[in-house]
Amino acid sequence: MSDELLTHEEDGILVMTINRPEAKNAMTKAASEAIAAALDRLDAEDHLRVGILTGAGGTFCSGMDLKGFLRGESPSVPGRGFGGLTEKKPAKPLIAAVEGYALAGGLELMIACDLVVASVSAKFGIPEAKRGLAAAAGGLMVLPDLIPHKVAMELALTGEFITAQRAYELGMINRITEGSALDGAMELARAINANGPLAVRISKQIMEESRGWPRDKRYEEQAKLLPKVFMSEDAREGSLAFAEKRSPNWKGR
Structure with missing residues (x-):
């Protein structure tokens, strides 16, 4: 470099x-x-x-x-x-x-x-x-x-x-x-x-890409990306960590 x-x-x-x-x-x-x-x-x-x-x-x-x-x-x-x-x-x-x-x-x-x-x-x-x-x-x-x-x-x-x-x-x-x-x-x-890396990355992606989505298609387009977050190991880990009053151990997946 x-x-x-x-x-x-x-x-x-x-x-x-x-x-x-x-x-x-x-x-x-x-x-x-x-x-x-x-x-x-x-x-x-x-x-x-x-x-x-x-x-x-x-x-x-x-x-x-x-x-x-x-x-x-x-x-x-x-x-x-x-x-x-x-x-x-x-x-x-x-x-x-x-x-x-x-x-x-x-x-x-x-x-x-x-x-x-x-x-x-x-x-x-x-x-x-x-x-x-x-x-x-x-x-x-x-x-x-x-x-x-x-x-x-x-x-x-x-x-x-x-x-x-x-x-x-x-x-x-x-x-x-x-x-x-x-x-x-x-x-x-x-x-x-400190936050879930997958949630951060997908949130950024949605905020960037949604500016070009037709207004009546925004939720439809967002729905294509959200399962990567909500079905992830990190989503479960974040909820468990909250319930157990500890810091999450993020995996990025």
Whole structure:
């Protein structure tokens, strides 16, 4: 794996750190491919239950590496999108831990994550128009689904930044931390980890996929996925653990 992405495991959590602090973690093709490989590993290894994506050196990601762009390099992975993430998410939960700036493609990486924990000093924006470019990795399509349309329009057309507090008020991020965003993300990841992994994964799948289901077919489509949860060993274990006043011993099946 490229040294442009560092990974480590802790308590079933895979932490992925974009490691280009000298370039404000601007995204390269090598870093994108490394993120895609790490996300494949997150989904493939049963003992891993939650992923965290963050950046080294006090910045999340400043977007596409413009020097690479001028050389003709694309910081995307076919079928996976920018940063190996924006077009295909992992099946397991992914949290963004944001320090400093999440700009342009960096913001698009962030909103591709399921949950976001940000430092109180973090800043967010899609300033591509200032460089004669467009936020083509989800900023123009996904952001209006997450925040009011007119606010998303203003961000896209002006390229201006917003604060962590404003992002929280808009519902773009989940939690603001006074201290380390990664510490806050680890706390959130552990809260998820305490739950049945199969229930978590299927719940995420339903919440993602149901946005595209016809309204009159939603319960019908959901019913195709729910037996994987309700007929599982974990469903019985969760009920037994509750009755016996103990912590569940999840199997993920």
